[in-house]
Amino acid sequence: MTYKTPQFDDLNNVQPNAIIKIESENPKIITWIFLDRESQEKEDYLAWVAEGNTPDPAD
Amino acid sequence: MASEIRVDKINSLSGVGTVTLSPTGVDISGITTAATLKATTGIVTTLTATTGIVTTLTTNTLTANSTAKVGSGVTLSPDGDVFVTGVTTSTTVKVGGGVTISESGIEASGIGITVANINGGAVSGRRNMIINGDQRVAQRGTTAVLVTDAASYRHVDRFKTDLDGSGGGNWFIAQTGAGTSIAADVPTGQGFAFSSKATVNATVSQPTSTSVHHQFYTMLERQDITHLEWGTSAAKACTLSFWVKGSITGTYGLWIALYGSSGGSTYYYWTNYTIDSANTWEKKVITVTGPTSGGAITATNDLGLRIEWLLGAGSDCETGTLNEWTTSNTIRTASGTVFLPENAGATWYITGIQFEVGSQATAFEHRSMAEELALCQRYYFQSSGYTKYGAMYNNSHSMISLDLPVTMRTDPGTSTATVGTNSGTVSTNYSTRHYYQQYVTGDVSTFATDIKMSAEL
Numbered sequence: 103m104t105y106k107t108p109q110f111d112d113l114n115n116v117q118p119n120a121i122i123k124i125e126s127e128n129p130k131i132i133t134w135i136f137l138d139r140e141s142q143e144k145e146d147y148l149a150w151v152a153e154g155n156t157p158d159p160a161d
Numbered sequence: 162m163a164s165e166i167r168v169d170k171i172n173s174l175s176g177v178g179t180v181t182l183s184p185t186g187v188d189i190s191g192i193t194t195a196a197t198l199k200a201t202t203g204i205v206t207t208l209t210a211t212t213g214i215v216t217t218l219t220t221n222t223l224t225a226n227s228t229a230k231v232g233s234g235v236t237l238s239p240d241g242d243v244f245v246t247g248v249t250t251s252t253t254v255k256v257g258g259g260v261t262i263s264e265s266g267i268e269a270s271g272i273g274i275t276v277a278n279i280n281g282g283a284v285s286g287r288r289n290m291i292i293n294g295d296q297r298v299a300q301r302g303t304t305a306v307l308v309t310d311a312a313s314y315r316h317v318d319r320f321k322t323d324l325d326g327s328g329g330g331n332w333f334i335a336q337t338g339a340g341t342s343i344a345a346d347v348p349t350g351q352g353f354a355f356s357s358k359a360t361v362n363a364t365v366s367q368p369t370s371t372s373v374h375h376q377f378y379t380m381l382e383r384q385d386i387t388h389l390e391w392g393t394s395a396a397k398a399c400t401l402s403f404w405v406k407g408s409i410t411g412t413y414g415l416w417i418a419l420y421g422s423s424g425g426s427t428y429y430y431w432t433n434y435t436i437d438s439a440n441t442w443e444k445k446v447i448t449v450t451g452p453t454s455g456g457a458i459t460a461t462n463d464l465g466l467r468i469e470w471l472l473g474a475g476s477d478c479e480t481g482t483l484n485e486w487t488t489s490n491t492i493r494t495a496s497g498t499v500f501l502p503e504n505a506g507a508t509w510y511i512t513g514i515q516f517e518v519g520s521q522a523t524a525f526e527h528r529s530m531a532e533e534l535a536l537c538q539r540y541y542f543q544s545s546g547y548t549k550y551g552a553m554y555n556n557s558h559s560m561i562s563l564d565l566p567v568t569m570r571t572d573p574g575t576s577t578a579t580v581g582t583n584s585g586t587v588s589t590n591y592s593t594r595h596y597y598q599q600y601v602t603g604d605v606s607t608f609a610t611d612i613k614m615s616a617e618l
Contacts, residue, residue: 111589133577134590141574161586
């Protein structure tokens, strides 16, 4: 599993406040984690970052 | 100086009235008028007041061999029937030991009440506040999942599992029933087809820490429990009932938490139930009088009520008063409460969970699959086996969009899909509580399968 920063949103001209989680066993399984909404996945991501990790840059 | 006349009969002038004095008493024939008439022992065979009134009749037992009547409105018949045509006023009426009618209502603890309707409407329906109480909906899948220390919805919808603390040990959680890998294990004769099953996988001795607890729980929105009036002086009693079966007998912990009172505090109700016979389905009933302080619940879509079945807690939790509302969030369990994970291969099943207003547990409210699934989809949606093709957004980009079958509780915190694209890049996701929407740049031939949206509490 890896985390990746999303692309710049060229439709709304903003950087999405979100992170993308990509499953290792199937990179096509993509989870969009909204960082301005509550979820267990968001908590897991923030804990991962707190451990000193950083997400991959946007494509 | 006392004097006496000894005769055996006195006749009136007309000869109608006769007083006969026998050695054992007095017999009076004809009409007799007396200011006070007493019969302290023996039997009065006929007592008639045709024109006058018997103002006071004092007796230990009044026996009417035939029918006793009060005017034309009340008749007491010897076969036990009572006929009353006027208004009957009573403080309390009891029928056997099962039915009590009092000014506060009718309480029937026996078989129940058979009626055609209530207030001219349907007798039942929408009593159970628990969603998926019969454990039938499992959108995420039906295979057994190992419960770890990450709180998660792992098997059936609306029921979450978690291991809190660092006590060790773990267990599987699974759905039993048709379409799963485990044959249905449900109480007989209750109409259930599914249950949840916990099976201890890695054992661990009961720790002492109060932070350790093995959890199986469900949660309700605040706006769905405001009618309980909890937090106010009008708080209603509610009853939790469920069917449970365990390989380990004994006392198990259970607690209820109320969130969202206007006063800001969270209130906890620590209680328990007992599994009396191993590997036998038993129905448990817990009636809770709602908290009367803290302020009314604010009607929002946030967490309002949590009901948790403890499969184990640290031994230091085995203290404190049970069955009362408190703001203390330190778990309280009874002395000797079962710690399931210390028993290799131990199992615990549950189904038929119902939480309803009132002090009686009524029969489980079986709802249709369509209704139950829709209730679940407010919190989680999964389009298993369904492919949604994207539409061309412009000459190089596309948008995959799917309207959700049910408006979700809130805009989902996560949106997952298997996204197919030839050369494009999965860009911004615009999903809300109403729809799934994925923008893909650099490709107009895209699709998404296994879309998953979560707006869980």
